[in-house]
Each structure stands twice: as structure tokens, then as C-alpha cells.
Amino acid sequence: MSTGVDELDRMAASRLSSDGQRYTANRRALVAVLREADAPLTIPQIIERRSTLATSSVYRNLDLLERAQVVQRVVTNDEWVRFELAEDLTGHHHHHLVCNGCGLVLDFELTSRFEQSIDEHLEAVAQEHGFVPHLHRLDLVGLCKDCSPPPHPEAALR
Amino acid sequence: MSTGVDELDRMAASRLSSDGQRYTANRRALVAVLREADAPLTIPQIIERRSTLATSSVYRNLDLLERAQVVQRVVTNDEWVRFELAEDLTGHHHHHLVCNGCGLVLDFELTSRFEQSIDEHLEAVAQEHGFVPHLHRLDLVGLCKDCSPPPHPEAALR
DNA sequence: ATTTATGCAAATCGTTTGCAAACCT
């Protein structure tokens, strides 16, 4: 179903090489961290998980991996840029739940039927504006379980 | 149909005052610039349009106007935060076409029927994750008319 | 050998903050 580890590495290597770039140890490490994560990671989070990585190399390599379409950038309302593996590498087109409280970003998927419906609507809009569609982005912004006030505070006190 | 200028000012004033804040000349200027714009503006764009505004005041007042729900922040993939009037002030819930070439952000609207359909789908997802939905965000990312290569380059040369 | 990648430190640049003067009410 989902892409295997070695297959992922092969695909990443192939995309980098068509971009004239090498798949170095640092770049492998970035792909591995992102594969292990279940949500898009900020740069500090990436460095926490692979403390040998130099900050500047992380920035440089994420840019490079983004240009090669191996990873993609996720922006939310908080000050951190996050990164995740490119959707067509993982095979999972997905969207994000974004918590306004703690900044958490969770992935979710919609039915392909509904995705198709979204694309049809957006296609029409794009045409009206002479816009060439590339991808859509649908996020749900709100409060996660931990950040939302409990429904019955008095009950929690008993 | 859409909110009138003075009505907009009244609503802005009222939201600020329930927040214990004044509707000063600088804040009026920000609301006016955003009302005059047809797309979300970056801070440099705002200052260009009202050159008397001090940078620090623009930042401080946009934060304050955002907390009072008079304006809202729009993030795209580029390095600039943009601001627009809060949707419920203008009465137009809308989405954004984001150009990957020049950073342009255009507003568009979907049918209310489709908006409702989106909300239903997202509501279900939110419930699964114990998430309290606040708003959704649906952008179409691609290339605008000016940034997309012409369909028939040779025709353009004649 | 030559090119490319890395790590460190310094520079950059959007944003935030301290503070004294101007502005309300």
C-alpha cells in the first residue's frame, strides 16, 4: 500500500539525480527523519531528532530536497515552517488539522470521491482566472484535544 | 450586498471596543488600506500605500486588529505574511489562488452548497480526532496568467 | 584533480521591544 523504505530511498535518489544532485548521508538522514515522523516537522524538531546535523546544512538540504520534489513545505499560522515528504512519494494525498493552541499539525485524508469533487470545483475557478492549477491545500484550523477546554469542567473536578 | 464603508468602520470600532481598544487614526488607516485592496497585502505593501505609517505601529496594530477579529492573517508559501479584512466583516467567505511564480494572491468564492459540503466532511474528520473546528482554509496553488508560459509560444511570435 | 557538500561563524532581514514624546479622554 504505502511506499517501502528502500523504495522511498530509490525514488528520492532518482529525483535528486534528475536534478543533478547527490543523495548524501545528510540528505538521507533528512528523508529518514521525515519518514519516521507522523506529522510535518519544524527545523528545530528535525535537528532534535538528528543532533549531528548542522543548522545551515538542514536549511540548504531541505531547499534542495524541495526543489527536487522529495519534500514539501507546510506553512501554518505559527512562525515555523514545517517539512514533510512529498505526497507523491508517500502515495498519500492528505490535508492538515492545525491546532491554534499548540501549533500541532495532524494529517488526515478525505475520500477520493470528495477530493475529486474539490478538484472539479477548483478547476472551474482556475479557468475563470487564467490560472494553471498545481495543487490544492485544504486545512482545518481549530483546537486539538489537548488545547480545547473540556466540555464539562465541573464534571472533571469530581 | 457587501458591507458599506461607514458600516465597516462601525463594526471595526465595535469589535475593538469590546476588546477594550480604541479605533485610532492609524488603525483606521490600516482598515482603509485593506478595504481598498482587492487581495491580501503584505506589510511592505501596506506601508507603500500609507507611507506615514511607522513599521512598528503597523505590526502592533495588525496584531491588535487580528485579536479583535477585524483583520485576519493569510499565510502562503512565500516569506510574507499577508493581511485582509476578517471575512465576517466583509461578508464574503472566500479562498485564495496563490501564484507560485510571483506570490500574487487572488480571492475567489465557492458556491455555498459546496462550502457546506466541505464543512460536513471536515466536521466528521474533526470529530474523529477530538478536534474543535474553527475555520477551514482551501487554497489553490499554481501559476497566474502572467507567470504561466503561453500555450502556443510560436503563435505569439507572429 | 576537480567539483560538491559540510560546518562554523558572521551577516541578513522580517519582526519585536524599550523608551521617550505625543495623544487621548
Place this chain on the structure above:
DNA sequence: AGGTTTGCAAACGATTTGCATAAAT
């Protein structure tokens, strides 16, 4: 007068860049 807002300049912090070393081909 008392509290708030403003503008300037300095501080901040995430990101970028310069450069000398290390690694890859």
C-alpha cells in the same frame, strides 16, 4: 493628570551566506 499610542532605534531570532575544510566522483 493618567493611561494609551506612536515613532525611532536597538534587539531579536529564524534563515542565509561566506569561507575554509572534508567528501565524493
